[in-house]
Amino acid sequence: MTDDGASPRELLMEACRRNNTSLLEEVLADLAAAGGEKATEHVAKVLNEARDGIGNGLLHMAASNGSYEVLDVLLDQEGLEIDEFDRLEKDTPLHKAVRYVNSLSPNEWEAGHPIVDILVDAGCDPRIRNKAKLRPFDLVDPRNTELRKMLQQAEFTMMAGADIVQEDEEDGAAGSGSESD
Template identity: 30%
Template sequence: MASDGASNNERLLAAARDDNEDLLLDVFDQPGTFDINYQDGLGNTALHYAVLHTSYDVLDHILSHEECDVDPTNKLDKATPLHLAVEKEDPEDREYFVENLLEAGANYTIRNKHGETAEDLVKPGDEVILALFRKAQADADANMDDIAYEDDDDVASEGSD
């Protein structure tokens, strides 16, 4: 756990590493005293650590923070939390973290320092994770269609004024 003199940013990272929901909520109760996207010297954020340390309890809180960037890249591998989630050994953990990150809007097209997207790192035969990526792509395509349709409506209504 973080020492008594730790900043709220350090306490945030410690909460994510230790899956300490109480500590995280204590930090969240002090708005303006922390940066949800704070990066340590390695470029890891609380979201990176929540994934790395399989911190189920704190993940939802981090993702629900309105200023949370779901796509930060760390310094060592330029890996996003989604890259890390795909590489989790336990299939249930992998599915949980990948699904939650994708639902939160994680960008699956970001490439790490090796030029790999998170989808490129999916283990051969992992149909569950591949299905999650296909669903995210379908959702993104549907959202783009919706945006184009709304823009078309706006243009039509402007012309009728």
């Protein structure tokens, strides 16, 4: 792994840039082995602290480069921070994913949507605002109606999540109330 002298952080960044899951899995295995009994915590610490020269974390790097397979592997890692901010714009990985989709030509947008979708499915919060007070939704090209709908639905789901759970509990409570009579 370190034949060229690259550090684990550098190798992780390269895996994110190039969507190289083989390299990523090799580095993760080496980190887990080096962590011993606390392998999970060690891996999470290295993943969460890995930054490039301008403050992008691994998820930022993978989202910015459309590295779907790497995102899939990273998001399976226990303890990974999914809503971290980059240093410059205070963007989350979801902001970076939207910027990535915007960088594609309109006929390629649909191919970029899974990058946003995997982050939303992993629990990234679409309501978080960056330094410019913009949510990921605010960054979407207005012509990309499908991505706008996807992010609106994600925001609604997060906001309504507590209400939906509460309704389920209320329904359950009404049923158990009749049993106690």
